[in-house]
Amino acid sequence: MEAINGARKANSSKATILALGKAFPPQVVMQDLLVDGYFKNTNCEDPRLREKLTRLCKTTTVKTRYVVMSEEILKKYPELTVEGVPTLKQRLNICNKAVTELAIEASQNCIKKWGRPMSDITHLVYVSSSDVRLPGGDLHLASGLGLNTDVRRVSIYFSGCSGGGAGLRVAKDIAENNPGSRVLLATSETTIMGFRPPNVDRPYDLVGAALFGDGAGAIIIGSNPNKEIEKPLFELHTTVQQFLPDTEKIIDGKLTEEGLSFTLARELPQIIEDHIEEFCKKLTKEVGFSQEEYNKLFWAVHPGGPAILNRLEKKFHLDEDKLSASRRALSDFGNASSNTIVYVLEYLLEDNEKMKSEGKNNPDEWGLILAFGPGVTFEGILTRAVIN
Known part of the structure; x- marks a missing residue:
């Protein structure tokens, strides 16, 4: 991990994020x-x-979101607004x-940034808590993109907000154990x-109405980057997944005849604060x-x-700017479940580029990717920014 003239050499053995992409539905909701x-x-x-909803809309700090729901959908399916149907x-x-x-649009955007042909994708990891069917969304995405028919597919369903972190963890393991592989991780939620x-x-x-948004994210992951074509962004090092016993009801969702019935306990921020320090020590x-x-780390939460x-900032005595990428993503897109970590990483890259253009010192080398989902489940990755 030698640094020469301010540049950091990539560790060829480590899985590396090589490109990021995102996509949103056309409907923009102004908070x-x-x-x-x-x-x-x-x-x-x-x-x-x-x-109550007016109050929640202010406290969430969300300013804009993108949603699939539209007037056309409500006209076609007016029963969606009727209780008990x-x-x-x-x-x-x-x-x-x-x-x-x-997912197709986000993946296409990501592959375009990556710079290699779609046929070089060997594996697909598909993440969603919004997709229920056979065959699954992984096959529909592979077919819609025109991936090779022998692309190896893995699906992660109903992991909620920790799904993006889980997808990165699985993609890392695939990339490091299959030399020459290139993994497309796609997340998509509504x-x-x-x-x-x-x-x-x-x-x-009402919490859901004030907080959650729709969209998709995509990431290309692989080890031993081809430096003539590929641009390594973040190396993925230690990964940890941990669930907290007896917290299954804290984030609770059930699929019913009326859709997804969802509850989120008030205790969640406190539970995260109580357990996050030991979790980060492992990472x-x-x-x-x-x-x-x-404060020497960058944080992609x-x-x-x-x-x-706020609890994380207080717990670790973080400088105000350490969670700025996460706060920007929340403000601009809401909580878009598994997708949101992609948006946070993109904002971190923007911040890094801005620092470079202003002639400031290299951004923090090491950082943490963190996500929290049903279980309560913690997902974490120790990551290293590769500055070219």
Whole structure:
């Protein structure tokens, strides 16, 4: 890991992120206009619920999101706004098509940045909590992209917000154990499954309405980069996955005839704060960072919500700018579940390029990718930025 004249040499044996891409549906939701639109679309006039959603929209710090839901969909399926009506079939018809289209677009954007032909992709890791069918979304994506028919596919379903981290972990293992392989990791999500009219008995629905967004992300991962064509961005080193016993109900989702019934316990930020230090010690053991040195790391944290980011910042006494990429992603896209870590990594790259253009010192070399999902499950990767 030698540095020469400010440049860091890539470790050829390590799986490396070689390109990133993203895609979004065309509907943009401005947070300032969400409340009026949501209550109009769901024919709800409850002032208490309106007041609560207005308050949530401010506390989430989200400013814009992209969603599959549209007026055209509601006109075609008005039953989606009616309480107690079975709509699972309709939702799946919308979701399955949408997540495939988004995943194809994000993957195409990523492959274009990568610079090598699509035929060089040997493996596909597909992540979604919005796709339920046989054959799965992995095959529909492979077919839609025109990948080789012998591409080796792996699917990760219903990992929620930790899905992006899980996908990176699996892609890393594939890349390092299959010399010459190039892995396409694709994530794709939509909130259609959880769209429901507001109800005083389901306050969690309002949290979803104020926080979550749709989209897709894509990453190319491989070891031993071809430096004439490929540009190594982040090396993936230690990976850790850990679930916390007896926390299964903290993030709880059930597929019902009316779609996805979702609950998120208030205790989640505290639970993460209580366990994150020991988890990060496992990740940073390779480079020997102590808690006092955590400001020497860069942080790519899935922004599940502002409370989680605030707890991490406080726990590790992080400088204000350490979570800026996560906060920007949350503000610009909302919590887009498994996709969001891709958006955070892109913002980190933008920040690095800005520092270089301003003639500042090289950004932090080592960093952590963190995500938290159902289980409660922690996903983490010790990563190293490769500055060219």
